[in-house]
Amino acid sequence: MWMDHPGWVLFGTWVAALFTLGIATFLYKDNPVYKFCEAVFVGISAGYWFVSYFWQTLLPKLGYPFYAGVKTVFVGPAEWGWLVLLIPGTLGMMMLLRLVPKAGWIARWPLAFIVGYTAGLRLITFLQSNAMTQLQNSVQPVVRYNESGQFLGWESFNILLVTVGTFAGLFYFFFSQEHKGVFGRVARVGTWFLMITFGAAFGYTVMGRMSLLIGRLDFLLADWLHLIR
């Protein structure tokens, strides 16, 4: 393919490197170069998703079957199953009416359909997986033994920690009673567990962001400047 030509690969690498540096200039302060790179990125992303959904969803799911269905009516033997496609097609057109200020309210109908469908689909699985199964997983024997009857200290400690954390956390979110006395102290323990959880989540977030930075610097140092590998 023409894109695999070394000249195009080199051109692509330079464009990617310059845009990476352009975005990184924001670390110093907001500037026109950053704004330009940001606008290009947003535009290309929106264009990519539009084209992607058009070719991978709209045409195979609606366009081609609709065309094939209509064709059968004229060429025969006539099939009428395609008529059902008029429903999603119409709902899609109604959604686009958001772009027309006076008819924007019509878009609420397909939105209501999406919300209702999603809520219905997720309700049962959420109840089953996030409520019942999670509850079942939380209620475990605190003292654990292995198959030969040996006490498993570390596993028992972990289960105890989960049990205490779950109860204390639930106490913290119980607002019908004032957080005073024993109730208040347990709720305070719940706060500690929550803080540790937030800290761990933040630590993970830092690791994730660092990975992206490493990925970009690796690209600049290896693929662009050839300083490593």
Add this chain to the structure above:
Amino acid sequence: MTNGVNKTFLEKMQAIDRRVIFLFIGLAVALPLLFHVVFTEKITPIVGAIYDRVENLPEGSKVLISFDYSPSTVPEIQPMVDAVLRHCAARKVKIYIMGLWATGQNIADETISRVLKPEFPAYQYGEDYVNLGYKSGNQGLINVILTDLKKMYTTDVHGTAIDSIPMMAPIRNLRNFDLILSFGGGFPGMKEWVLFAGDPGRIPVAGGVTAVSAPQLYPYYPSQLLGLMGGIKGAAEYESEVIRHYSRFENSSHPGIDMMGPQAVAHIVIILFIVVGNVAYFLTRRREAEND
């Protein structure tokens, strides 16, 4: 040193210009990359569970790998995918590739061209691996293919009829897979696989997610989620385990392990900044109390 000079220094420590911090972080990442600082990784049980499951799969087992991510998370997710793909191919299991994200399809194509084709030339398309491509529908798609895969997938990514692909013959729905591996970090992703395939279908689900998403998935482990690779650390652990057991992969790329050096140094720098800022804050407060 006078008290006044000390106070100024402490105040400065509490108000370090963010650009100075950026510079230090940049150096903390760039220098280990330049000097190839690498640490040894020890596999944790949550990652080991995935490795063990793949390792113990009999030859010819069916593994579904879902590419549920976009280029923005490639630095974190791709090392996991590469390592798992190598491991699966080394175990000679049948690999079924699909994606809940439109961008996953292109990444899957690129991964096949970069990893499977050159490193496992004996692996034949249609016999040993197949790319089913992207389908829209998010969790709705999983919900449908849980009972009838061919209702949604009539062709593979190249337009070849599913029924003419030999390795698709025994597949009727998701329950026919021995393991489902999802890689991603957003919606739809691992959570949807657990909720709509793993739990209702009693199918083992595992995979890897971005570090940001990992804490939300820990509650599912181990009952609802077989194992989890969280961020680049999970990838590095899996890579090191694969290399430890399969010496043929020693010379393959292992970006997860390579990235853990800069990662560790950057974390140390961040911790130092937090410590310095806090020490300066408490010393300032104590001096202010003494002066009052």
